[in-house]
Amino acid sequence: MDxxxxxxxxGRAARKASRAMAKADTSAKNRxxxxxxxxxxxxxxxxxxxxxxxxDAALASGLAPAMLDRLTLSEKAIATMAxxxxxIASLPDPIGEISNMKYRPTGIQVGQMRVPLGVIGIxxxxxxxxxxxxxxxxxxxxxxxxxxxxxxxxxxxxxxxKLVKEGLSGAGLPAEAVQIIETTDRAxxxxxxxxxxFVDVIVPRGGKGLIERLxxxxxxxxxxxxxxxxxxYIDDKADLAKAxxxxxNAKCHRYGTCNTMETLLVARAVAPTVLxxxxxxxxxxxxxxxxxxxxEKILTGYAHLKAATEExxxxxxxxxxxSVKIVxxxxxxxxxxxxxxxxxxxxxxxxxxSRAMQFLREVDSASVMVNASTRFADGxxxxxxxxxxxxxxxxxxxxxxxxxxxxxxxxxxxxxxxxRV
Amino acid sequence: MDxxxxxxxxGRAARKASRAMAKADTSAKNRxxxxxxxxxxxxxxxxxxxxxxxxDAALASGLAPAMLDRLTLSEKAIATMAxxxxxIASLPDPIGEISNMKYRPTGIQVGQMRVPLGVIGIxxxxxxxxxxxxxxxxxxxxxxxxxxxxxxxxxxxxxxxKLVKEGLSGAGLPAEAVQIIETTDRAxxxxxxxxxxFVDVIVPRGGKGLIERLxxxxxxxxxxxxxxxxxxYIDDKADLAKAxxxxxNAKCHRYGTCNTMETLLVARAVAPTVLxxxxxxxxxxxxxxxxxxxxEKILTGYAHLKAATEExxxxxxxxxxxSVKIVxxxxxxxxxxxxxxxxxxxxxxxxxxSRAMQFLREVDSASVMVNASTRFADGxxxxxxxxxxxxxxxxxxxxxxxxxxxxxxxxxxxxxxxxRV
Numbered sequence: 113m114d115x116x117x118x119x120x121x122x123g124r125a126a127r128k129a130s131r132a133m134a135k136a137d138t139s140a141k142n143r144x145x146x147x148x149x150x151x152x153x154x155x156x157x158x159x160x161x162x163x164x165x166x167x168d169a170a171l172a173s174g175l176a177p178a179m180l181d182r183l184t185l186s187e188k189a190i191a192t193m194a195x196x197x198x199x200i201a202s203l204p205d206p207i208g209e210i211s212n213m214k215y216r217p218t219g220i221q222v223g224q225m226r227v228p229l230g231v232i233g234i235x236x237x238x239x240x241x242x243x244x245x246x247x248x249x250x251x252x253x254x255x256x257x258x259x260x261x262x263x264x265x266x267x268x269x270x271x272x273x274k275l276v277k278e279g280l281s282g283a284g285l286p287a288e289a290v291q292i293i294e295t296t297d298r299a300x301x302x303x304x305x306x307x308x309x310f311v312d313v314i315v316p317r318g319g320k321g322l323i324e325r326l327x328x329x330x331x332x333x334x335x336x337x338x339x340x341x342x343x344x345y346i347d348d349k350a351d352l353a354k355a356x357x358x359x360x361n362a363k364c365h366r367y368g369t370c371n372t373m374e375t376l377l378v379a380r381a382v383a384p385t386v387l388x389x390x391x392x393x394x395x396x397x398x399x400x401x402x403x404x405x406x407x408e409k410i411l412t413g414y415a416h417l418k419a420a421t422e423e424x425x426x427x428x429x430x431x432x433x434x435s436v437k438i439v440x441x442x443x444x445x446x447x448x449x450x451x452x453x454x455x456x457x458x459x460x461x462x463x464x465x466s467r468a469m470q471f472l473r474e475v476d477s478a479s480v481m482v483n484a485s486t487r488f489a490d491g492x493x494x495x496x497x498x499x500x501x502x503x504x505x506x507x508x509x510x511x512x513x514x515x516x517x518x519x520x521x522x523x524x525x526x527x528x529x530x531x532r533v
Numbered sequence: 534m535d536x537x538x539x540x541x542x543x544g545r546a547a548r549k550a551s552r553a554m555a556k557a558d559t560s561a562k563n564r565x566x567x568x569x570x571x572x573x574x575x576x577x578x579x580x581x582x583x584x585x586x587x588x589d590a591a592l593a594s595g596l597a598p599a600m601l602d603r604l605t606l607s608e609k610a611i612a613t614m615a616x617x618x619x620x621i622a623s624l625p626d627p628i629g630e631i632s633n634m635k636y637r638p639t640g641i642q643v644g645q646m647r648v649p650l651g652v653i654g655i656x657x658x659x660x661x662x663x664x665x666x667x668x669x670x671x672x673x674x675x676x677x678x679x680x681x682x683x684x685x686x687x688x689x690x691x692x693x694x695k696l697v698k699e700g701l702s703g704a705g706l707p708a709e710a711v712q713i714i715e716t717t718d719r720a721x722x723x724x725x726x727x728x729x730x731f732v733d734v735i736v737p738r739g740g741k742g743l744i745e746r747l748x749x750x751x752x753x754x755x756x757x758x759x760x761x762x763x764x765x766y767i768d769d770k771a772d773l774a775k776a777x778x779x780x781x782n783a784k785c786h787r788y789g790t791c792n793t794m795e796t797l798l799v800a801r802a803v804a805p806t807v808l809x810x811x812x813x814x815x816x817x818x819x820x821x822x823x824x825x826x827x828x829e830k831i832l833t834g835y836a837h838l839k840a841a842t843e844e845x846x847x848x849x850x851x852x853x854x855x856s857v858k859i860v861x862x863x864x865x866x867x868x869x870x871x872x873x874x875x876x877x878x879x880x881x882x883x884x885x886x887s888r889a890m891q892f893l894r895e896v897d898s899a900s901v902m903v904n905a906s907t908r909f910a911d912g913x914x915x916x917x918x919x920x921x922x923x924x925x926x927x928x929x930x931x932x933x934x935x936x937x938x939x940x941x942x943x944x945x946x947x948x949x950x951x952x953r954v
Contacts, residue, residue, distance in 0.1 A: 131871065131895075131897075134894075134895065134897065135895050214916065216914065216915070216916055218909070220905050220914075222914075222915045225893065225894075225901075227897070229927050229928070312927055312928075313927075333754065333926075333928045351950070353950065354949070354950030357950060357952050358948075358952055360952075361952035362952075365952070450552065472646065472945055473555075473646070474552075474555065476552075476555065476648070476651070476943075477943065478943055478944060479943065479944040479945075479946060480944070480945055480946070481945075481946035481947075481948060482946070482948060483947070483948040483949055483950050483951075484641050484946050484947070484948025484949075484950075484951045485948075485951065485952045485953050487952070487953035488641055488948075488951070488953055489944070489946075493637065493639065493641075494643045494944065495635065495637055495643060505754075506650050506733055506734075506941045507650070507733075507734060507928060507929040507941065508929040510941055510942060510943055510944075511943065511944045512944070520927045520928065522897075522899055522900065522931055522932065523899060523901070523910070523932045523933070524893055524900075524901055524902075525880075525900060525901070525905050525909055525910075526903050526904070526905070527903060527904040527905025527906075527909075528775070528904055528905075529772070529774065529775030529778060530779075530904075530905045530906065530909070531778050531781075531783075531905075531906045531908070532782060532786050532906050532908035532909055
């Protein structure tokens, strides 16, 4: 198989399909989503069988247990995929929305229309549900998409691809609007990220290693997510009835997610009160605390205590580990965050109005919170309906990326024969 | 001079200044703009003298007349720079604007705040007025900026840099918020576009050659403009009283601008009427018409007639040349545009409602117009107040880029101690 030739054909077909998708009716797009959902429910047993094949191959090749877990498509996961598509169908269509049409002194009227980006390439690892979520979001936002899933999930992805194509055709839309790369050859990824003539944006979903590799080689703009080094700062004007549950939830609700707190900052004035109380909560979960010298002193006797090194402030543990630092005040907390945060999500706990406002304005992260757990940084929790990922970038989409992040605004000018003088 | 070391110091200072600019008061930013404007008016003679030095050096080195023209800073141009800054001061401050704060079922309230991008690198050629326009837009939008002007304008740029620094300091803002690269060494550009740790976005302003070179090497996202292959389609339902002046203005108002029409499409049914009338107008300006066979036949006898080649549909002439093609209808016009246009600006002339709507929806360009000249595609004409450039990109900013294009949205979450369950 000539990969370069194959990918060029895929790219050309995607570009062509994107033209049809850009002008597709809302009803046709929703119909496609509903047909795919119905197909998934109908063929649940076939999908389970395909997934079984992938799991057997993965077991034989000794895939890590965490990857096996992600690869597994349970009955519940199959139902969730179908529901997800129906939810996307129920969201308002962002495409064609016209805003801010204003008359100018020359007589022309100028505003903007929301339009699809065109062709979106999505590169992801084991999880087969990404195939359906990504296809659904791209269909609704009027884009064509090229999906490159992990080779571990190839049987399941092929079975899902068939259902997606049936749904598109059933709704009168081009089947090539969603193409799933049929080869597991890595060269396909290299081709996908270097054909800007056919692909408008790449969304990589996977570990930091994958994304750093893609960043080096890509000739196509990316909406990407690197790491989540999230902070909670407990101010000396914090209400402890809020601070304790938030700081516990931000660390212990789930360890492996990007919006989990990795560093806790505590104002010096309240540290002797707050830290021992928090330590009692963390002790139940055996959370290891890596502390600066002041915090270490306060926490003497805690079973899982360690001294923090400079490296700890830069580390995303994704585990039952938390770095802890005492700061003088909100200014020092903001300085620390703007130095070490990955600009993902950071929160302050305070009852002080001015400090809350200062934190919201000055912390340079995609999500900035007052008196809430960092775990809320999520497309569904924010009301976007669904998300294709969380962006660490500043250009275009920042934070959770939903349907709107897959669109762009073009200018409209309505005239009556005006010319420029 | 160690360029890499120098640029690292410039980058570090810019990053630091960007923190101060992000939280600067609207009044301080406006004060800086007014002080710089006053300095420019006060030192007009000094600026003219500095420009004289640049012009003498350029003459001695045999710079092309077009470049000499751009390099020249007339008295009027100096006054216009000062006025431009005062206009920017009078625009609303986009930074800190909070929008769409909505309660979610969990109790948190979620919305967005407009924030600066951070550090903006601007690379441009001869024109010294870009130094002031770019500095002004970056100051107002709360960004720090690193400016790399053409070596031809170095004396003038240094004189302007001094005034900008005085204005910033006078308003209590860091002088490093606007840094002008003091060396004409080309390695400085190479360094600027490869330090994503200090620079958030690059705005290149210059010819296609410069931008294509930067695209290859840049490790920093770019807001860029390549070429402007703009179309006007005259539909068979066009009002000729609108079609003729618009088609004449779009080509002849200025030849060298990116929003000038380069290809005229005419519906077959009206071509025998429209083309001879238009040719009478174009003949006055001796516009060369490069025609497809049908149009050539209709225009037999026109003094500056040529047969168009495939290459003509892809060419930005920036000159008194126009390619002309007959099409069957609006569908064929849209197909031609979506194939050959540089996605800059395209217009339809029609009185037919459905065709106007179809054209607006289906033409995939940054600006799409009905019954108006493509020459209107411009930040000032659109009411943005000023522009840092026109973007051909789809991600982030599309079309004329004003203050808002130099900003981004972050998510705010206001809670009352909520945790995720």
